[in-house]
Amino acid sequence: MNAAPADDGLWCRRFHPAPEANQRLVCFPHAGGSASFYFPVSAALSSTVDVVAVQYPGRQDRRTEPGVDSIEILADQIAEVLQGWDDRPTTFFGHSMGAVVAFEVARRLEESGSRVTRIFASGRRAPSRLRDEQVHKKDDDGIVAELRAMAGTDPQILGDEELLRMILPAIRSDYTAIETYAAPEDRTVAAPISAFVGDDDPKTTVEEAADWERHTTAECELRVFGGGHFYLADRSAEVISLLRKHFTGTSATTVS
Template sequence: MTFQDLVTMPSTFPSWIKLIPGRGAGPSAGAIVVFPHAGAAAASYRVLAAALAAGADTYIVQYPQRADRLSEPAHETVHDLAVGLFEAGPWASVAPLQLFGHSMGAVVAFEFARVAEEHGVAVRKLWASAGPPPCVVADMPELPTSDDEVLAELADLGGTDPELLADEEFAELLTTAMRADYRAFNRYDPSPEVCIGADIHVLGGRDDHRIATEVLRLWENHTAGAFDLSLHDGGHFYVYEHVETIAAQVNADV
């Protein structure tokens, strides 16, 4: 990290980066950073973050166009989103980092890792959960962005209470956030060879109809470190059914 980096790095985290203080008995060994899936607010990951905090301080990032960042402009690309998240906080002061991202959040976390490593901030491991590896992005169809298409997508993905989707006000907020994220993903154009130095541990649901196990294995192409894969029972949002197990996996590395 250069002197200029230290001069420009903020000294405190903004309020939209949510901290759940660690409850570990020993001295801090870094921090865990959680990256939500497309359309989700940080609050969706409070339960997982609370479980992760048994091992270390845990931060949940908030993307623009939702919750306390509702009025902020949408991000142009996934990479731009990751840059903004990195520049928002003094990550070097809480490193080394473990990054946990679910679905699109896995890709945001990967880009965050790239930016962090470029700035000399240590990333110990990326936990990529149910997300597409960068090498397959070019061959993926564009994600939907109209209101009706986004609502249909949410219903297909699962993980959202159907009664909430039927609420017009809630549905409008959710589609606004998801549209912003999907547009950013549609503009994401990584090199198939892009790589990070940190280890990558991929997690997935055995019954996930959105991303196959053989696709998850392709994340191995994107690390110069160690690679591992763990599967759990469940679909695309299996993570909500295995909070304690997943937290134990991550915290075993803290």
């Protein structure tokens, strides 16, 4: 087997390197999120999977860099980093904004001749399902209130006023990127898609998640979990189990 592509030191994080793994999972964070959000996934799967978490600019060790306020530009940059990572089958997992970033990166890689095995699109409506969301236009306090309401940001960050003010520009860039993103219904990938959604998610209805089927020329599966936008916090064991089954081929993701 070829060696796993090395961390580029900027965009990619391997918390538990698995150079002998025969498959790879690339994880894309939500708006305001960081690579460390996927540390538990890496810990759980690293015995058999090369787990790579993407680190966007403007957070943690990249907090001095400006954020990227365009999904298209962000996807261009990540696709360039992942170009040539063809040494083993690669699956994408993205939550919320990360689902759209994963979709757009996969589309770019496919256009250049690479293949993604499957996209797990979590907590996000289909790319062509639009809402008029304006969080990125709120003042800092308004954005912080949104972060608290979604309960997906580390409480230690929310409690550290100095750190919070430092990373707010990048978080605003994230919200600008995802809230100004739009894709036509005919924008597709060849990779199959598994859409995951919480049944009480204020950001994505089950119907909006089901429309991911419009954006793949392969099959699309839907799974509904109990919970809200960050259902992952309470259902992490179940989600990791489904990912493990995907990689071992013991079971297909079921439709709910």
